Amino acid sequence: MFTIGDFARHGRVSIRMLRHYDATGLLRPAHVDPTTGYRYYSAAQLTRLNRVIALKELGFTLQQVQDIVDERVGTEELRGMLRLRRAELEATMAAAAARLVRVEARLQSIESEGSMPTNDVVIKQVPTVRVAELTATAASYEPEDIGPVIGPLYQELFRRLEAAGITPSGPGVAYYEDAPEGGGAISVHAAVQVSATVRPVQDGDVRVLDLPSIEQAATIVHRGSMDTVLPTAQALARWIDGHGYRSAGYPREINLECPENREDWVTELQAPVTKA
Numbered sequence: 001m002f003t004i005g006d007f008a009r010h011g012r013v014s015i016r017m018l019r020h021y022d023a024t025g026l027l028r029p030a031h032v033d034p035t036t037g038y039r040y041y042s043a044a045q046l047t048r049l050n051r052v053i054a055l056k057e058l059g060f061t062l063q064q065v066q067d068i069v070d071e072r073v074g075t076e077e078l079r080g081m082l083r084l085r086r087a088e089l090e091a092t093m094a095a096a097a098a099r100l101v102r103v104e105a106r107l108q109s110i111e112s113e114g115s116m117p118t119n120d121v122v123i124k125q126v127p128t129v130r131v132a133e134l135t136a137t138a139a140s141y142e143p144e145d146i147g148p149v150i151g152p153l154y155q156e157l158f159r160r161l162e163a164a165g166i167t168p169s170g171p172g173v174a175y176y177e178d179a180p181e182g183g184g185a186i187s188v189h190a191a192v193q194v195s196a197t198v199r200p201v202q203d204g205d206v207r208v209l210d211l212p213s214i215e216q217a218a219t220i221v222h223r224g225s226m227d228t229v230l231p232t233a234q235a236l237a238r239w240i241d242g243h244g245y246r247s248a249g250y251p252r253e254i255n256l257e258c259p260e261n262r263e264d265w266v267t268e269l270q271a272p273v274t275k276a
Contacts, residue, residue, distance in 0.1 A: 001031060007041035011049045026052060026066050058085045101227040102143055120221070121239040126214035126252075126270055130198065131173055132161060133191035133207050140184050141176065141250075143227065150174055153190035160206050161192070168192040172255035173211065214252075217270040218245060225262040226253070229269075236269055245273040 008015045021027035022039065027048055029039035048069055055065045060081070068078060134157045138145040154172065161168065170193025179185035194208060201208050218240050222232040233251065240247060249272045257266035 001040040001042055004029070004039045004041065007045070010043075011046055011053075013049065013053065021052065024062060024066070026062060026069075058082070059088070060085070098144065098147070098227065101225070102230075104228070121236060121243075122219050123273070124217055124219060126217045128213045129170070129173070129193055129211050130196050130200070131191035131209065131211050132157065132166065132168075132194045132198070133189050133209070134160075134205055135187055135189050135207070137179050137181070138186045138188050141186050143230070146176075146186070146188060147227065149188045150190050153188065154192075157190055157192065157206065161194075164203070164206075166194060166198060169195045172253075172258070174253040174255070175211070176250040214270060214272045216245075216273050216275075217252075218273045219268055219270050221256075222267045222269060223265070225265060226267060227262075229253075229267070233269060236271055240271065240273055244276050246276045248272040248274050 002010065004015055004018055008018055011018075018027065018039070018041075022029060027045065030042040030045060031040040032038070033040070051069050052065055055068055056062070060068070064081075066072075068081075134153045136149050136153055138149040158168075173189075173191045173193065175189045175191065177187045177189070179187045191211065198208055200210065218236060220232060220236045220239070222229050236251070237247070251269045251271040254268040254270060255265070256268055257264070259265070
């Protein structure tokens with residue numbers, strides 16, 4: 001038998017936690033000295049302690065933990081609870097990782113303040129191009145709102161084009177507009193170039209249309225995931241302002257190269273401009 005202090009050391013928990021588990025009935029001592037009130041635990045109780053700690057780390061409430069370790073929850077129900085909790089943790093980790101990427105992008109923008117690209121920006125005319133597209137609405141133009149919308153849109157667009165026997169003839173073109181409902185919402189267009197022989201049509205949610213030309217576009221190439229596009233986009237904005245131009249709409253994003261590794265993506269930003 002172990003004293004509460006020894007058992008706490010072997011279990012890598014605090015004495016205070018063991019006292020709390022005793023008070024709640026989650027882990028009672030194997031023996032309590034009736035004279036001194038000292039608690040004693042057996043090595044076999046480490047098994048229950050380990051399960052309690054593991055379930056608690058997964059985010060279950062103490063009542064749920066007690067129901068599980070006391071076998072008041074069936075095997076299938078337990079599997080379902082664990083799968084659900086795993087999915088929740090994975091979603092939380094993915095959100096945290098995405099947030100870290102956005103913070104890093106902001107940091108890079110801050111570190112590049114005061115510098116301005118010289119040879120990277122090109123003013124050019126963008127011709128009319130025929131595209132097939134799907135459209136959805138994002139809550140805002142912030143990366144955390146755009147990313148979860150445009151990714152699934154492209155997946156669904158390519159699935160439908162394949163089903164229709166239409167092969168893209170050029171890169172993807174993502175473009176944005178203020179949504180009709182206002183309030184900062186954004187209409188997100190996930191488009192891809194198709195042959196001029198594909199006639200303009202509205203086929204369910206998929207539209208084939210001629211995307212208008214841009215008379216003057218300030219363009220810059222971004223290398224890497226679109227999660228890190230902010231420093232490039234803001235460098236372009238500083239160039240536009242510093243060279244006597246004025247923005248005339250949201251930049252288009254031309255997916256020049258999209259290999260499996262997102263860090264190897266190459267994207268051209270095409271910002272419509274006019275002379276100030």
